[in-house]
Amino acid sequence: IAGITQAPTSQILAAGRRMTLRCTQDMRHNAMYWYRQDLGLGLRLIHYSNTAGTTGKGEVPDGYSVSRANTDDFPLTLASAVPSQTSVYFCASSDSTGGQPQHFGDGTRLSIL
Amino acid sequence: GQNIDQPTEMTATEGAIVQINCTYQTSGFNGLFWYQQHAGEAPTFLSYNVLDGLEEKGRFSSFLSRSKGYSYLLLKELQMKDSASYLCAVMDSNYQLIWGAGTKLIIKP
Numbered sequence: 001i002a003g004i005t006q007a008p009t010s011q012i013l014a015a016g017r018r019m020t021l022r023c024t025q026d027m028r029h030n031a032m033y034w035y036r037q038d039l040g041l042g043l044r045l046i047h048y049s050n051t052a053g054t055t056g057k058g059e060v061p062d063g064y065s066v067s068r069a070n071t072d073d074f075p076l077t078l079a080s081a082v083p084s085q086t087s088v089y090f091c092a093s094s095d096s097t098g099g100q101p102q103h104f105g106d107g108t109r110l111s112i113l
Numbered sequence: 114g115q116n117i118d119q120p121t122e123m124t125a126t127e128g129a130i131v132q133i134n135c136t137y138q139t140s141g142f143n144g145l146f147w148y149q150q151h152a153g154e155a156p157t158f159l160s161y162n163v164l165d166g167l168e169e170k171g172r173f174s175s176f177l178s179r180s181k182g183y184s185y186l187l188l189k190e191l192q193m194k195d196s197a198s199y200l201c202a203v204m205d206s207n208y209q210l211i212w213g214a215g216t217k218l219i220i221k222p
Binding site for chain 1: 117143144146154155156157158161163200202204208209210211212213214215
């Protein structure tokens, strides 16, 4: 079934540890996105990639990094986790950056202690 | 700054009609999206408006007025499965989505 796969589903992590959230899509979409969703706030864009080989910073990029080596994969790395990064992380993709809807993975629930 | 406003929570009765409003102030406008998100799940796409007027898709309709910075999502013949959060998002001049905090819709029998 075509879609976006995120891993892990959930994780509890000690502060200061490094963590990579994985995201893979098989829809051959050009654009991919990482959001975090916190209670009472809208989805906030962390980083995005309009096409393989390019990345850009979103609204809340500090403490996160991404890479886009190929069309399908868009991992998000927390170099040194802090408690304020406790959140639900969603990866999304879209066919283009224009008026195309974004399709979301099931999310990763991350708790930093 | 950029801002999307929608009510935090609404309650409606099964079988009835509900209208969820969204007002926005963004730097540029390249369309407005509505998504549905059930608790603990991913957002799923409902509708997209880029021109003024009403778009109808079955029980769901979405309206846009660009001059007023206003949209609404209309849900008819409400079913219990419609209990969810409804997210309004505007695509700005950089083609980035700016998201509202979502409206939690509670359906009562």
